[in-house]
Amino acid sequence: MILIERRLLAAKPGVILSELDLAAPDAKNPPDVTKYRSRIGGTQWLARGGLPIVGYQVAALARFNHAPGKKHWDASSDMMRFLATSVDARICFKRTGKPLFYYVDSDFLPNYGTSFDNRRSTTGYCSYLAGACVAHCSRRQTTIATSTAHAEYLAAFECGREAIRIRVLLQDMGLPQQGATTIFEDNETCIRMSEADSSTPRTQYIDVRYHWLREAVVHDKSLRLVHCSTTEMVADVLTKPLGSYEIARFHGSMSGIKPISHPPLGGEYGRIGMSLHNPKDFPLLSDV
Numbered sequence: 001m002i003l004i005e006r007r008l009l010a011a012k013p014g015v016i017l018s019e020l021d022l023a024a025p026d027a028k029n030p031p032d033v034t035k036y037r038s039r040i041g042g043t044q045w046l047a048r049g050g051l052p053i054v055g056y057q058v059a060a061l062a063r064f065n066h067a068p069g070k071k072h073w074d075a076s077s078d079m080m081r082f083l084a085t086s087v088d089a090r091i092c093f094k095r096t097g098k099p100l101f102y103y104v105d106s107d108f109l110p111n112y113g114t115s116f117d118n119r120r121s122t123t124g125y126c127s128y129l130a131g132a133c134v135a136h137c138s139r140r141q142t143t144i145a146t147s148t149a150h151a152e153y154l155a156a157f158e159c160g161r162e163a164i165r166i167r168v169l170l171q172d173m174g175l176p177q178q179g180a181t182t183i184f185e186d187n188e189t190c191i192r193m194s195e196a197d198s199s200t201p202r203t204q205y206i207d208v209r210y211h212w213l214r215e216a217v218v219h220d221k222s223l224r225l226v227h228c229s230t231t232e233m234v235a236d237v238l239t240k241p242l243g244s245y246e247i248a249r250f251h252g253s254m255s256g257i258k259p260i261s262h263p264p265l266g267g268e269y270g271r272i273g274m275s276l277h278n279p280k281d282f283p284l285l286s287d288v
Contacts, residue, residue, distance in 0.1 A: 039080065043080070124238025
């Protein structure tokens with residue numbers, strides 16, 4: 001209905017947000033603010049309800065609801081045309097026997113063209129259960145990160161809190177998690193920081209509240225961070241604009257159509273031949 005109302009259902013295929021300098025002022029031919037907010041609000045509903053692949057694009061455009069410019073309207077039109085080609089997209093849940101797991105990523109100091117905006121990094125994470133994405137997040141971090149590892153650590157902290165909340169929810173539903181919840185992370189320094197039992201001079205500047213993640217990993221053992229290749233990091237699509245190939249690939253994973261194939265997990269949590277999509281390699285949550 002959103003596309004029909006805007007006469008875009010039969011439009012030519014569009015693209016998702018590209019490397020566009022959205023942060024720069026754009027006072028030329030501003031669109032109707034009410035129409036822009038209505039469009040972004042409708043796409044937010046789509047992103048939350050069944051099309052997480054556009055989560056980053058919607059969040060980026062929603063930052064200009066107060067004063068959109070022509071380029072913001074054009075970018076939203078391109079996104080709507082992309083959605084017109086995805087009207088048959090669905091999330092396919094199925095019995096997999098695998099427990100809850102997450103992907104988390106961040107984009108350090110995103111540069112939208114010629115300006116660094118407010119220099120806050122972007123957090124993106126998504127949770128998987130029953131073979132598809134059940135929740136996702138794409139938002140700016142509240143603290144300015146000073147390095148890539150710092151930004152990843154802040155993102156892992158936010159993801160870890162969400163994982164604990166979902167674990168409690170599943171337990172209340174009669175589906176308790178067995179063992180630690182796996183969070184796939186593509187930054188090895190971040191993983192080492194979460195497993196360290198004490199701070200080092202290089203990490204002492206990080207606000208103490210973010211070290212709750214270390215407590216959950218080292219002491220409570222309710223979470224575990226496992227390295228994942230950047231090429232297989234599904235949450236990457238929630239932090240920055242990507243090419244059409246990556247978008248199509250990650251969309252297949254999020255919708256449960258074509259899972260991302262992972263190499264054997266390494267480190268103390270892995271073993272030869274262990275695969276994310278092999279139920280035998282994970283303690284069973286339930287036959288979900």
